[in-house]
Amino acid sequence: MPTILRIKGYRIGFYQADLVEPAHVHVKKQGAEAKFWMGELTLAECRGFREHEVNEIRRILDEYRHVIMAAWQAEQRNRGNRAGESPGS
Numbered sequence: 715m716p717t718i719l720r721i722k723g724y725r726i727g728f729y730q731a732d733l734v735e736p737a738h739v740h741v742k743k744q745g746a747e748a749k750f751w752m753g754e755l756t757l758a759e760c761r762g763f764r765e766h767e768v769n770e771i772r773r774i775l776d777e778y779r780h781v782i783m784a785a786w787q788a789e790q791r792n793r794g795n796r797a798g799e800s801p802g803s
Contacts, residue, residue: 715740718785721774728786733793737786741771750775752782 718739719726725742732738737752746762748771755772763771775782 715742716789718782719778721778722770724771724774726775726782728789730789730793733786733790737783739775739782752779752786
């Protein structure tokens with residue numbers, strides 16, 4: 715999983731294979747993992763995080779939403795280029 719951000723011990727990123735889904739990130743820390751949809755910052759899956767940690771993660775994702783979405787969009791463009799598409803198509 716490529717890492718977009720590391721903040722407060724949280725590793726935030728996404729898998730290239732997930733680019734066909736709506737924008738989302740996976741967040742990992744000390745064996746716990748969660749998946750958040752970026753549209754409305756909704757929790758899709760959670761394993762091991764407590765409620766206060768989920769709330770903290772949501773605040774971090776909201777603060778860095780522009781960075782995350784820029785990385786998501788850049789990776790989608792790169793993926794398109796690798797598939798033989800021209801940029802912006």
